Amino acid sequence: MSQLKDVLKPGLARPLAVGGGVLAVIAALLPWVTYKFAQYGGDNYPAAASLQFFDAPFQLEGYRLHTLILGVVVVVVALAPVPARHRVLRALGWGLVAVGVINTVFAAVEGGGLGAVTAADGAIAFGGFACVVAGVLAILAGIAGGIEHVHVWRAKVATPVAYLVLLVSFVVLLLLVAMMLNAGGQGGVGNPYAGPIFLSLLGFLAGALGALHGVGLTGWISKLSDQHKVFSVAVLVLCALALPFTEAGTDYWMTTAANIGIYAATAIGLNIVVGLAGLLDLGYVAFLGIGAFVAANFSGAAAAAFGVELPFVLAAIIAAVVAGIFGAIVGSPTLRVRGDYLAIVTLAFGEIFKKAAQNNIGGLTGGANAIPNVPPINWFGQSFDKSLTIGSLELPSGVLYYVLIIVLVALVMVVFANLKNARIGRAWIAIREDEDAARAMGIKTGQAKILAFLIGATLAGLAGAVFAHKTSTVAYDSFQFIESVTLLAAVILGGMGSIPGAVLGAALLLVLPEKLREFSDYRLMLFGLALILIMRFRPQGLVPDRHRRAELADEGAEGVPIEELNVHDTPGGSTAVAR
């Protein structure tokens, strides 16, 4: 890296960036493939990939439109006075590289080799390569100019303006989510483009968001939302409730979104244990399972152990309490074991639960037959699995579950946030940071840790109750080790200790597999690769919590590189803090 810096003089930054931007624009106008995807009904690879500019200059769409946008923005940023210019250029460059690589690789694989994306049968197509080169040029421009700290906006605005800004940002967020869910349609055999289109859009959005972050916009908005918490949460919930009315309001996406919600709620519960208290739990999905089985047994299903049908709310409370009790039991070894050993205890508990459920211990789980036909929730004569008609508007089926789960997620978020900003939350974080010092501050660490397990498990149990009714079949194999790992991955991917992080992590981990269906053979591999890359380049997670951000980032809290910060064990007095 340092050699690279020696070669790249700061003076090169602007020419490199302009060159990269112009090249990206050219790339957008060049054809990207030399063939037609005949096997898919003769369509060109999405968005008229072999279209040439002079044929139809205004028909660029999809990834080529994204390339064009990124290219133009790179040129503008290179020439206009933009704060943190080189950081922005680097982000845009990575966006270009992602778009170029994803589409080129897919086209090459589908079209049978390099010829498909370069020159074959008298046709030429260097769009993808040009796009990648353009991206690399922009990244080099960023490095040459020296990456600045994230720009911080200190602008104060009046409350109505802040509300407006927040409203607009959340609505944009909603539209982006809908757009992402819809990009390329549902994955599957009938729709082979879904994966690459989705990934390419993700790359484009990541680049664009990175640029906005560098400029300081996202930081400013998150500061505004911190200042107007209640308003933000209300708008966010409203936006979530508006999703069914967008283009993503289909049965399929309602179901997927509801699943995401269940996992997000569970992940937030896990976040208390792992993110706040710092206790590694590898068997956490068992609590979701306990909640689901308890609810199923009180649901009046034919296979239920108890012949009673309790109202959903009551069953959910019982499920949460039972899961909580198990949480406290599993948490009790934390009094004696720490760290890796605790992880092994929790892992063993997860396995015990799975085996017990598989063998129908106590006749409570139905064993291999599961507990099928758990009736859907039914309130005021409206069954939750039917579609809902309000006036002339027919909403997709599953929308009621979706709404219920939005409420659940909101509830779990409030629990998490309130606990985190209280005496017990500080105690958890203190334990995570230094258990001995925490004890020396008068914290009864054993009690606090068991409480973390108890509360986390209770929340998972609650989510499990909804899960049971929504999926209607509760089987032991929904609660395997891999699910625990996925939940943990959601927490780590999103950012430990952070709520938006857990939701984003759960969403990504559930949406990606849906979108990448046609790559199902490689799904787990891609998934692992993504995790490794994130851990390497952004160990603090995608949306880090303030504490973690400082701990793991290569930047201090305000974007100051760590090497510049005072290292506290320098002897001989205090070095000034570089801030």
Place this chain on the structure above:
Amino acid sequence: MTATPVLSASNVSMVFGGLTALSEVSLQLHEGQILGLIGPNGAGKTTFFNCLTGLYTPTRGTVTLRGRTLPSDPAAVTVAGIARTFQNIRLFPSMTALENVMVGRHSRMKQGPLASLFHGPAYRKGEADARARSLELLDFVGLTGLDDELARNLPYGDQRRLEIARALATDPAVLLLDEPTAGMNPQETEAARQLIFAIRETGVAVVVIEHDTKFIFSLCDHVSVLVQGQLLVEGAPEVVRGDPRVIEAYLGKPPDEVEAEVRQYAEEAGRPSAAESTMVIPPVRERDGGSEGGNR
């Protein structure tokens, strides 16, 4: 000193496997006292603090605070009224300075999990009080305005001070400071000395471990010397300072050579030098190995 001591350790011994880190150490701390604990590296000073605060369970001996025997549970000891800082700073590095001090308030806050969950009026009042007290303590130790800074981003000297503020937040009767000026420059050391005097003014008795003898002799009312796990000498600073056994054991130099240094220290600290004052060396209990040199 009359009256019953605030803190009293009697015959505390600590054995690690074959190593006797402390043997039969007794010590008394009185109301309003600043007691210095000195001794060569590995003498057992930190181990003694750990025994006082319940981090270690002494092999033998008891510790009492205002006449009540302390359990060997750090949290309970803190609740009872002993607070400490650590030799190698142990703040909560990625919490802010204010949050660190508020963690110190933990045991003095009455806020159950349910109150935390619902954020009712009682919660809000408790939080506001804890916050106000913590900000006050940050002011007191001289960290005004740094409340929102992450602990790990603070300069070294400020981290030491933050640790003291955090300890004071537990409303202690006794404060144990383990090498509070290690790594500080002279100005910071002087500020730390003033701070410890100020802490004494608030009615907290203080025990200080320090290698900087000049600092100790100019600060403390009473000094105890620990060598190889045994209490070698104790008494007023002037007395201890001149004791040849201390000089030899602690400084590892022949007495004459040290005498000159001591005189210089004393002059700087504005106190009569040990050599000039007519001093009485208290009878020191004879101990084997007590006069051996430090293992520096």
